[in-house]
Amino acid sequence: MEDFTALLKKHNLKVTPQRLKIITMLHAHGHINIEDLFSEIREEFPNVSLATIYKNIHQMTESGLVREVKIPSLKSVYEVAKEPHLHMVCDKCHKVEDIVLDTDKIIEEAEKVSGYKIEESFITLRGICPECRHK
Ligand SMILES: [Zn+2]
Ligand SMILES: [Zn+2]
Incomplete structure (x- = not known):
């Protein structure tokens, strides 16, 4: 606790x-x-x-x-608030889960392509969660 x-x-x-x-x-x-x-x-x-x-x-x-x-x-x-992470959202049960992935490459690439200095990112991926897939 x-x-x-x-x-x-x-x-x-x-x-x-x-x-x-x-x-x-x-x-x-x-x-x-x-x-x-x-x-x-x-x-x-x-x-x-x-x-x-x-x-x-x-x-x-x-x-x-x-x-x-x-x-x-x-x-x-x-x-x-915690370490940077991505969100997975299930289209069926609407649960939201955290996943921690290394997004440094994406951010770096995005800065290169856009010329921006990126300060914050909000990445959300949608799909069907394992529980709903196996129903
Ligand atoms: Zn689900
Ligand atoms: Zn989260």
């Missing part, structure tokens, strides 16, 4: 029960969208509003603790 209190503090975020719950859930789920996060948090904090969740997620994203993962044609999901 990681020390989420220390993690919040490290990112200059005030430690609140809601924030601890959010970070715990992001950690447990890997990736989760706002609505699912909201409905689970409400079980514990019935008075919390969707706007509050948005506000907290926004602050946590701004601080670099949380990362928004934008997925074409699906809702954004959120994760605890």
Whole structure:
């Protein structure tokens, strides 16, 4: 179990029960969208509003603790920021998974071709996951 209190503090975020719950859930789920996060948090904090969740997620994203993962044609999901990685999205069950690949070559190639200095990349691959393929 990681020390989420220390993690919040490290990112200059005030430690609140809601924030601890959010970070715990992001950690447990890997990736989760706002609505699912909201409905689970409400079980514990019935008075919390969707706007509050948005506000907290926004602050946590701004601080670099949380990362928004934008997925074409699906809702954004959120994760605890970690080493650079790619996302796999299943078209059938819509689960989002991390894969770590060496993208240095692609980035280098892209810089060469475009003349850009690339600062960040968001790579998402879509397909059918092994579980859905074997159904
Ligand atoms: Zn699937
Ligand atoms: Zn991820």
